[in-house]
Amino acid sequence: MTKPAVxxxxxxxxxxxxxxxxxxxxxxxxxxxxxxxxxxxxxxRCNYCGxxxxxxxxxxxxxxxxxxxxxxxxxxxxxxxxxxHECPKKAIAMIQEEV
Amino acid sequence: xxxxxxxxxxxxxxxxxxxxxxxxxAAYPITPQTRIVERLAELVANGQLDADYIPVESExxxxxxxIGAAAAGARTFTATSSxxxxxxxxxxxxxxxxxxxxxxxVANRAISAPIALGNDHSDIMSVRDSGWLSFFAENGQEALxxxxxxxxxxxxxxxxxxxxxxxxxxxxxHITEPVxxxxxxxxxxxxxxxxxxxxxxxxxxxxxxxxxxxxxxAEARKAMALALFSAKKTVVKAFDEFNRIxxxxxxxxxxxxxxxxxxxxxxxxxxxxxxxxxxxEMRDLGHKVGLVRLRLWRPFPEEExxxxxxxxxxxxxxxxxxxxGCGSGPVGLEVKSLVCNSxxxxxxxxxxxxxxxxxxxxxNFKYIRERAAxxxxxxxxxxxxxxx
Ligand code: SF4
Ligand code: SF4
Numbered sequence: 513m514t515k516p517a518v519x520x521x522x523x524x525x526x527x528x529x530x531x532x533x534x535x536x537x538x539x540x541x542x543x544x545x546x547x548x549x550x551x552x553x554x555x556x557r558c559n560y561c562g563x564x565x566x567x568x569x570x571x572x573x574x575x576x577x578x579x580x581x582x583x584x585x586x587x588x589x590x591x592x593x594x595x596x597h598e599c600p601k602k603a604i605a606m607i608q609e610e611v
Numbered sequence: 612x613x614x615x616x617x618x619x620x621x622x623x624x625x626x627x628x629x630x631x632x633x634x635x636x637a638a639y640p641i642t643p644q645t646r647i648v649e650r651l652a653e654l655v656a657n658g659q660l661d662a663d664y665i666p667v668e669s670e671x672x673x674x675x676x677x678i679g680a681a682a683a684g685a686r687t688f689t690a691t692s693s694x695x696x697x698x699x700x701x702x703x704x705x706x707x708x709x710x711x712x713x714x715x716x717v718a719n720r721a722i723s724a725p726i727a728l729g730n731d732h733s734d735i736m737s738v739r740d741s742g743w744l745s746f747f748a749e750n751g752q753e754a755l756x757x758x759x760x761x762x763x764x765x766x767x768x769x770x771x772x773x774x775x776x777x778x779x780x781x782x783x784x785h786i787t788e789p790v791x792x793x794x795x796x797x798x799x800x801x802x803x804x805x806x807x808x809x810x811x812x813x814x815x816x817x818x819x820x821x822x823x824x825x826x827x828x829a830e831a832r833k834a835m836a837l838a839l840f841s842a843k844k845t846v847v848k849a850f851d852e853f854n855r856i857x858x859x860x861x862x863x864x865x866x867x868x869x870x871x872x873x874x875x876x877x878x879x880x881x882x883x884x885x886x887x888x889x890x891x892e893m894r895d896l897g898h899k900v901g902l903v904r905l906r907l908w909r910p911f912p913e914e915e916x917x918x919x920x921x922x923x924x925x926x927x928x929x930x931x932x933x934x935x936g937c938g939s940g941p942v943g944l945e946v947k948s949l950v951c952n953s954x955x956x957x958x959x960x961x962x963x964x965x966x967x968x969x970x971x972x973x974x975n976f977k978y979i980r981e982r983a984a985x986x987x988x989x990x991x992x993x994x995x996x997x998x999x
Contacts, residue, residue, distance in 0.1 A: 522827045524834050529771060530710040530809040531831050533821045 543570065547591030549606040551584050557603035564595035564604060613794035620751040620783045621646035623790045624690075624716055627758035629660045630798040633714075634685035634805075637665040637676035641695040642728055643780035644718035648690055670695040674702035674713075679811075681711035681773075682819060686762060686805045689713060692780060693720035693727075693734040700738065706773045707742030707835060709819045710809050712765030713773040715743075716758065719880070720780040721967040729968010730780040732879070732931040736941050742835050744774040744842055745909035747879040751788030753906075754778050756859060759793070763802050764849045770842045771808040777908075779881040781968070793857055801856045839910045846907060861906065864915040868894060869901030874983050875923040875957075877916075877946060879905045882929070882964070882971040889976035900980050911945055917953050926950070926957040927983035929964050930992060938991035958983070961992035969996065 551564075560580040565573040572589045573582040584595070596604040612626070624647050628636070636655070638648040654660040663680075667673045673689050681687040691699060696717055706713055717735050721727035735745065744764060748754040754776070761774040778784055809819065823831050843863065850861040867887050869875050878886050883904040893900045903919045905912065920926055930940020939947065943961030950959060960983045965971040975995050982993065 522830055524830045524837070527827070527831055527834050528809075530819045531708060531821050531823060532809055532817045532819050535816055535818070 542587050543590045544587045547586075547589060548609055549591045549593065550586060550609055551589065551591075551593070551595050551604045552607045553581060553584075554603050554605065555581055557601045559601055559603075561600060563598045563600060567594050567598040569594060613792050615789055616792050617787055618751070618790050618792070619646060619785070619787050620754050620778065620790075621718075621785070622650050623751055623755040623788075623792070624758050624778070625650035625654065626792060627755045628688045628714075629654050630793065630795060631686065631688075631759055631762045631802055633660070633662050633688045633762075635663045635665065635677070635680035635687045636689065637667050637673045637680065637687070638689050638691070639667050639670050639673050639695060641670070641692045643720055643730075643784045644690045644692040644695070644716070646784060647716060647718070651688070670699040671702055674699045674706065677713045677715075678702060678706050678709060678711055681706075681713045681807075682709060682809070682811045684805065684807045684810045686766070687711075687713045688715070690716040690718065692718040693722055696734045697722060697737060703738045703743070704741045705820065707839075708831075710771045710838075711773060712762075712771055712805075712807075714758065714761040714765055715773065715775045716754075717775055717777050718780045718784045719777050727967045728780075730782050731966045731968070732777070732941075733933070733966075735775070735777050736932040736934075738775070739909070739941060742772065742839055743909060744770070744772055744839070744846070744907075745777065746774070746907055747777045747905065748779075748783065749881055749883050749904065749906075751783065751786065751790050752859070753861070754783055755790055755792070756853065756857070756861065757906075759798060759802060760849050760853055760861070762805075763852075764842070764846055766805050766807075767845045767849070768806070768808045770838070770845045772838060772842060777880060782881045791857075791859075797856055801853060843907070843910050843912065862915070863905075863907035863912040864919055865904040865906060866919050867902040867904070869903055869919060870922070871899060872901030872923060873899040874925040874927060874980050875901050875903050875920060876976060876979060876983070877903045877905065877926065877928045877942065879908065879929075879942065880931070882931075885971055885973055886929075886976050889973035892973060893977060893980055898980060905942070911949070913949055916946070916949060917955065920946075920950065920955060920957060923955075923957045925983040926959045927979050928959065928961045929979070930961060931963070931965050933963060933966070940992055943992055958987060960986050960989045963992055963994045964996070 572585045655664040722733040765774040854860045928943040
């Protein structure tokens, strides 16, 4: 995945008074662009134990059910590597993002 | 209680806060500011001022509470001095960034160490760069009037920034002076109810002063710099309106017998009254000397000051704060940096005077005039009246 471009450069005259912000639901805050490494799953090794699903601090894994694996949503995965660290089968590799 | 009254200047300031109908006062007592907040506590306790008085546990909390109160839409006042302002420092820098219009009076007192109670400007200069508008009062009437004006300027939607008013500790705060006390209807005409430009509201939640990553921090700070510079227009407008309602005229920069002066002395605060008397006495002896007084210190009144210095051959800048390790005081630095690219070529000299409560006399100003007319290429500011 290529990193999303900075959406807009804020200009001096456009900034809100007091540098305020309004609360957003976390779904609106795409933390995926913080990532410098991304989890890549080797399905041949995965035993569908679900550790990655439970340990991910951002809850980005989706249970793929019949297909018996968990899929990370890269819009939100911030690349912490906890899933790879916790995976008992070493099925997740953290791969450098291209800039 | 309106009309011409004899009153402690501190009490006159408290009366101005009452007339302004402040909603919240958050303060911690410290000499020589104590009388101001003590009087305000009395006014609140006696029901003469309908405000919340927050007796905080430190000046850091005084400013934190003031920021919160102003952000919630309350007209907010605080006062401090010296070490109190130093303790408050972190939050002093936060207030302008949040664009909350707090009014703070600083009863100027020397900063430690050695521990001191006397008056100079070393406390206020520690927040010189913080983004507050900053004024210096010369006498009791001005302390009262500028307190009222401070609320109006701070709360103007074109400004929405905190305003600080410096009163020389003891020399103003502890002196009884005759003051013209305005009546409530005049004040109400001058000072409309506070309508915040940014406001905390539980029905429409916001966060203030959010994290600014490197791609926007500089833009946010530049926006503050521009806001502070452009606040000068509102200062002048508010002073005009003040004159219309109360009949007293204030300007960002005052001049006294400076039109044809060869030597111009620049001062701030209460010592300017002594300086004017000294100017009269020197004029009687035939010396072409005049005085320029900065009432507005931040934003620095560049155009007004250059205009006032246009005819001067010698400019003598009085400083009441040492920048340790630097050859000039803060006012000296500012004047030199302003003048050096202006096309004016006066001989600028810089003098430290009245540090830590040392009396400032007419003789000091006479000495300064002589030195200003005689010394060339002064590298470092001279300490006046220091025993060596
Ligand atoms: S790298 Fe971190 S955030 Fe991304 S999927 Fe793994 S545990 Fe979740
Ligand atoms: S922790 Fe490893 S083995 Fe378990 S489901 Fe996730 S990727 Fe598969």
